[in-house]
Amino acid sequence: MSNFWKRAISGFLFVIILTGCIFLHPICFFVLFFIINIVGLYEFSKMARRMEIYINLPIYLFCGSLLFTAGFLDAYIGYRDGYLWCFLATFVMSIWELYRKKVNSFQNLAFSYYGLLYLSLPFTLLIYLPYMTSDEWRPEIVFFPFLLVWFNDTFAYLFGSRFGKHKLFPRISPKKSWEGAIGGGICTIGAALFIAPYLEGLTVYNNIIIACIVVFFGIYGDLLESMFKRNIEIKDSGSIMPGHGGVLDRFDAVLFVIPAIFVYLEFVY
Template sequence: MSNFWQRTLTGVIFVVAIIGGMWWHAYSYLLIFFTVVLLGMLEFVEMVKARPVSAQIGWALVLGIFWYVTSFFVLSGDISARWLMFVVPMIMGVFMTELFRNSNTPLLNIACTLIIPFYVALPFSFLHFLVFKSGVYDYGLLLGFFLLIWANDSGAYLVGVNFGKHKLFPRISPNKSWEGAIGGFVFTLIIAFILSHFDSDLMVIHWLIIGVIVAIMGTFGDLVESMLKRSVNVKDSGSLLPGHGGVLDRFDAVIFAAPLVCGYFILIRFLFN
């Protein structure tokens, strides 16, 4: 199977799984992205292992899972936000555990342990804000967010492959081009404009601003992911998704765009309510 058709088939299965999980139920949404978070953290663990550092993998996974799951139930209104305070003693546990490991790189060990949940689980917890924005589970806004993510990725890929000549950031990602980035930007704004006609709650300008955030931060997410992979001399974060690499390769834009989109909603709520 050619790389194009392999990439296309994987992409279709991936999209169906994501949309199906969001549509079916709040708990199926939680489960599908819990799986993404767990696999993403495990991929990050493998990248960390490529360097002479000994991260506390158990603590990293526990911290990430606790934050992701607890923030879901906090935003759904099922439990108090006070539960999130347990993250602090957990972080202290990472420092105290390092005392007994007799390692020559304790600072690096602690830093790498904490960056695993910070880079993967924390950004994905912002998706909970999108589905519980109105106080009850509603996947509509999150679906729109992912349509913008996919529009940016697809536009950048199609335009970059066919018209890319000027390198965007050759030191980090030699294959990325300005033409591709602009193509992704334009595709994203087109989809944002279309989505605005299906949403009576958000005006066109808000959807366009969200589109701008997704396009810009999605590009930064892609470049940062490339930087991290280069630092450990790997091409892909994993091989789970044929033609696409690993989970982190597929969700690098989400990791950077989701917190900024949620920040925008918090800002407009503060300014206009």
């Protein structure tokens, strides 16, 4: 099977599974993103290992799982004590490092905490987005950032392939162009305006600002992950999606977009 068909089939299945789990039920959303969170943390630890950074995988995955679970329990049923257990677990992770007798102990802990900040925190903040605009689970609000990121990526690629002449950030990502970024941004804002009437709780102005956030922060999320991979000389963060790479490759833009949207909505609401 050619790489094109691998990408097409795995991409289609990814969209179907993600969309279905978001819209079916909050528990389905939780299960899917719990798995995505774990896989993403594992990929990050493997990338760190190439630099001789040895993250304490059991407690690291436990802390990331606990953070995401605490966020879900808080938003869904109002149980907030989960965050206290997560806070305690991060101290255990630091103490555990004393007994591991691994080289680069400082870097091991630093990468562990950054992995939680980079991966688990954005997925946790995603849980809160629908409750910031209403008092109930609103799957369309959760799905909205993903839809805009897909629009932005798709049209940035199309415009870049057709008109791209001026490199956006050649040191990190030689294929990205200003023409692609601008074309993708305009189409993403247009998509947000088209979708606006179907999103209760968000005004047209809110939609435009969120689209601008997706365009700006999505680019930097993509570039950051490209920088990581270039630094350790790998093509993909993983191989869970044939033709697309790993979780970090698929969610690189989203990981930067979600915290920015969360901050914006927190100020607005």
